[in-house]
Amino acid sequence: MTVTPEILTDEERRLAVEHWLLAAAEDRTWARNEWERDGIALLRCGGVFGTVHISADIIHGAAGSDDPAAVNGHLAKAVLGGPVVVDQETSPYYVLVGRSTGSRVEWERPRDARESSMGQILVAKDGMPVVTTLLPREVSSVPAARRLVRSTLTDWQLPALGYLAELVVAELVSNTVRHARDSVVRVTLRRIANGGVRVAVTDKSHAVPVLRPLNDDALDGRGLAIVDAVSRRWGTDLLPWGKRVWAELGQEADIPSATKVPMFAVHKAQALYVLIVVALAVLLAAFISTEQP
Incomplete structure (x- = not known):
């Protein structure tokens, strides 16, 4: 029986998250270079991961502050160091989660977020x-x-x-x-x-x-x-x-x-x-x- 070693250090956790994210890229080398050069990389949702959209008001309320450092600290604990993206234009937060998260029964009820005819x-x-x-x-x-x-x-x-x-x-x-x-x-x-x-x-x-x-x-x-x-x-x-x-x-x-x-x-x-x-x-x-x- 193969035993998967437990992730113990922050560096090991960072590498595990990085490899998980890169698995969603069409070209891992290109995506890594984009991230290092531009601070952003385009990854596909629906494969190895999906996203959960959370409004900034909810995040700031849970963190008790809108200070970026306080929010980062709260999110690091709340999602166990998992990746979170914030839209700098409209300020919602997107938590990257496993692909199966979207199929949970909690999401079967109508969502509060509305969609216009095109956006x-x-x-x-x-x-x-x-x-x-x-x-x-x-x-x-x-x-x-x-x-x-x-x-x-x-x-x-x-x-x-x-x-x-x-x-x-x-x-x-x-x-x-x-x-x-x-x-x-x-x-x-x-x-x-x-x-x-x-x-x-x-x-x-x-x-x-x-x-x-x-x-x-x-x-x-x-x-x-x-x-x-x-x-x-x-x-x-x-x-x-x-x-x-x-x-x-x-x-x-x-x-x-x-x-x-x-x-x-x-x-x-x-x-x-x-x-x-x-x-x-x-x-x-x-x-x-x-x-x-």
């Missing part, structure tokens, strides 16, 4: 609703992201922001498809004060988008100019493993104005600019007509 519904620290989803880094994700925006803003009763928010998310996801790395992108919508919405696209690239002077003859490269024109403000948050590009839209519907949108001198560029403005005007007129009795 997971969360609550930010300030109590504002958040909808987030992962999409493949493919061109087909651009219309999928627009549908997510349209559905979410309808649920939040903010349809007036829909056409601008769709335009922004389309540009941000398109940039990610063209320039980022890894196979997925996260799209997040967060309601903000004064009836506004924050659109964010997160990826694993550290390349920061820059709003540059435009070449008059160029027929592309105007995505950030559009985002800058229609948003209250926009920016990039650098993360240890990538970046988050976001834009905030206001209830006042920041329609592009001559003072905010750059003008172009060459005929081809002027034509493109006119087409963009006409498209926005058509969308606005269509929305107003649907609102009239």
Whole structure:
């Protein structure tokens, strides 16, 4: 009979957890290098492990503090040193557990967590609703992201922001498809004060988008100019493993104005600019007509 030696030291426990996690990777060497280089590695759930989602309020309440050191200490004892991941954007905690955990009878009753038609519904620290989803880094994700925006803003009763928010998310996801790395992108919508919405696209690239002077003859490269024109403000948050590009839209519907949108001198560029403005005007007129009795 083979006797499995008992794990006695912290180093042995760390190695055991590491090998267990790596068993879920398609390429163990690649996953280990990602972790060492970027501080994050993409692993598949449903194979050797699954995840249990716990809200930050519950974790902080159990730990008696929201201090990271106190929370880490509590979790280390509560889950016996097992791996826990925290989402830095929306703050839920994900405890990695064995694959069979999800089939326990305790989980057969309806869950409290809700799902929208296309994304997971969360609550930010300030109590504002958040909808987030992962999409493949493919061109087909651009219309999928627009549908997510349209559905979410309808649920939040903010349809007036829909056409601008769709335009922004389309540009941000398109940039990610063209320039980022890894196979997925996260799209997040967060309601903000004064009836506004924050659109964010997160990826694993550290390349920061820059709003540059435009070449008059160029027929592309105007995505950030559009985002800058229609948003209250926009920016990039650098993360240890990538970046988050976001834009905030206001209830006042920041329609592009001559003072905010750059003008172009060459005929081809002027034509493109006119087409963009006409498209926005058509969308606005269509929305107003649907609102009239």
